[in-house]
Amino acid sequence: MRIGALAARTGVSVRALRYYEEQDLLTSRRSPSGQRHYPDGAVDRVELIQELYAAGLSSRSILELLPCVVDGEATPELLDRLSTERDRIDGQIGDLVSARDRLDTVITAATANLRTGRHCKNPEG
Amino acid sequence: MRIGALAARTGVSVRALRYYEEQDLLTSRRSPSGQRHYPDGAVDRVELIQELYAAGLSSRSILELLPCVVDGEATPELLDRLSTERDRIDGQIGDLVSARDRLDTVITAATANLRTGRHCKNPEG
DNA sequence: CTAAAACCTGACGTTGACGTGAGAGGCAAG
DNA sequence: CTTGCCTCTCACGTCAACGTCAGGTTTTAG
Numbered sequence: 001m002r003i004g005a006l007a008a009r010t011g012v013s014v015r016a017l018r019y020y021e022e023q024d025l026l027t028s029r030r031s032p033s034g035q036r037h038y039p040d041g042a043v044d045r046v047e048l049i050q051e052l053y054a055a056g057l058s059s060r061s062i063l064e065l066l067p068c069v070v071d072g073e074a075t076p077e078l079l080d081r082l083s084t085e086r087d088r089i090d091g092q093i094g095d096l097v098s099a100r101d102r103l104d105t106v107i108t109a110a111t112a113n114l115r116t117g118r119h120c121k122n123p124e125g
Numbered sequence: 126m127r128i129g130a131l132a133a134r135t136g137v138s139v140r141a142l143r144y145y146e147e148q149d150l151l152t153s154r155r156s157p158s159g160q161r162h163y164p165d166g167a168v169d170r171v172e173l174i175q176e177l178y179a180a181g182l183s184s185r186s187i188l189e190l191l192p193c194v195v196d197g198e199a200t201p202e203l204l205d206r207l208s209t210e211r212d213r214i215d216g217q218i219g220d221l222v223s224a225r226d227r228l229d230t231v232i233t234a235a236t237a238n239l240r241t242g243r244h245c246k247n248p249e250g
Numbered sequence: 251c252t253a254a255a256a257c258c259t260g261a262c263g264t265t266g267a268c269g270t271g272a273g274a275g276g277c278a279a280g
Numbered sequence: 281c282t283t284g285c286c287t288c289t290c291a292c293g294t295c296a297a298c299g300t301c302a303g304g305t306t307t308t309a310g
Contacts, residue, residue, distance in 0.1 A: 002307095004256060008129035014257085019298060033306055035257060054217075055224030058296075069227065074235035082235070088229045089221050092179075096218045099180030102194065103211045110207070129286065139287085144268060158276055160287055183266075 001038045003028075010046040017046070023059040025049050025066060045070075055089055126163045128153075135171040142171070148184040150174050150191060170195075179212055 007014045020026040021036075026045060028036035048069065052062045064081060068074035074082065132139045145151040146161075152171060153161035173194070177187045189206060192200035199207065 012141050013298075015298060015300085017247070018258095023297095031306095033258085033307075049271075051220070051224055051227070053297085054220040056221075057224075061214065068235060069231050071236040072231060074231070074240055076239065079232065079235055079239070082228055082232050086225060089225045091229070093218055093221045093225070095176070095179040096181075096214050096221070099176055099182075100211055100214045102176070102216070103207055106197060106199070107204065107207050107211065109197040110193060110204055113198055114204070115200065127287075135270095138268075140270085143288095156276095158288085160276075178267085197255060 001040065001042070003036045003038070004039050006042055006046065009043050010050070012046060012050060020046070020049060024063055025059065056092060057085060061085060126165065126167070128161045128163070131163050131167055131171065134168050135170060135175070137175060145171070146173060149188055150184065181217060182210060186210060 003007075003014050005018055010017075017026065018090055021028060023069075026042065026049070028038055028042075031037055049062060049066070052065070057065070061081075065078070065085065068078050068082070126134075128139050128142055132142055135142075142151065146153060151167065151174070153163055153167075156162055174187060174191070174219065177190070177194075182190070186206070190203070193203050193207070
């Protein structure tokens with residue numbers, strides 16, 4: 001599978017895939033002419049990388065943690081890094097939940113306002 | 126209250142506060158010499174701004190949504206924006222939760238590995 | 251064989267929320 | 281008065297994950 005096909009299957013850009021390789025997150029066999037070829041497993045790997053990026057991890061963190069996320073083994077130091085990231089994600093979830101709750105409150109209140117007071121700020125409608 | 130005190134009370138940098146003002150998220154009275162002065166309520170406002178930034182909203186989004194978050198009134202268009210942001214946050218929470226779950230799985234497995242197989246990859250240890 | 255599509259390697263551009271000086275003025279204390 | 285800290289306004293620097301363009305090679309479709 002060449003880079004365009006991998007991009008199509010994963011939904012990430014060709015540029016991004018080359019960037020992942022540059023960051024040592026993804027490897028490829030090269031054909032004699034220099035074109036990248038990937039095994040089928042690369043799809044899962046790219047999706048995993050995307051998941052970790054989406055969780056706010058940096059390339060560097062992903063590079064460190066990917067091996068043990070893939071094969072489930074880790075040194076005590078890696079376990080520490082894993083826990084640190086986990087806690088960071090946990091905190092971020094907390095931030096997002098409270099922001100979402102605040103928006104929900106506003107949405108509920110404003111919706112009620114719109115129904116009672118006909119339009120914008122016109123409680124006598 | 127001057128800018129340094131507001132920074133100290135909210136935990137955000139002086140530079141960030143000036144940036145918020147530049148983005149019209151925060152206003153200040155100016156003394157004759159040009160120095161910024163803030164009322165006590167500015168503390169809450171800055172914390173609210175921080176909460177929304179932490180939820181991944183841009184300055185522009187915060188600028189649009191801050192008024193109705195503060196006073197609970199919104200036009201239908203604003204309600205739409207609010208819902209859009211809410212859904213985005215919701216999706217992001219989903220991403221974070223699945224990433225956290227994956228890390229939890231790895232942490233559990235790797236911890237078990239460490240206990241069974243004595244150190245790193247030495248099951249006979 | 252030829253044209254189009256896909257691929258390659260640089261290398262510079264983008265975006266947002268600030269960080270970081272530079273250089274100058276303001277303000278309470280001794 | 282002056283020492284020292286706080287504040288002011290530019291204005292350039294940063295960082296990460298790519299986007300995008302240039303200029304050239306390779307593969308594929310007809």
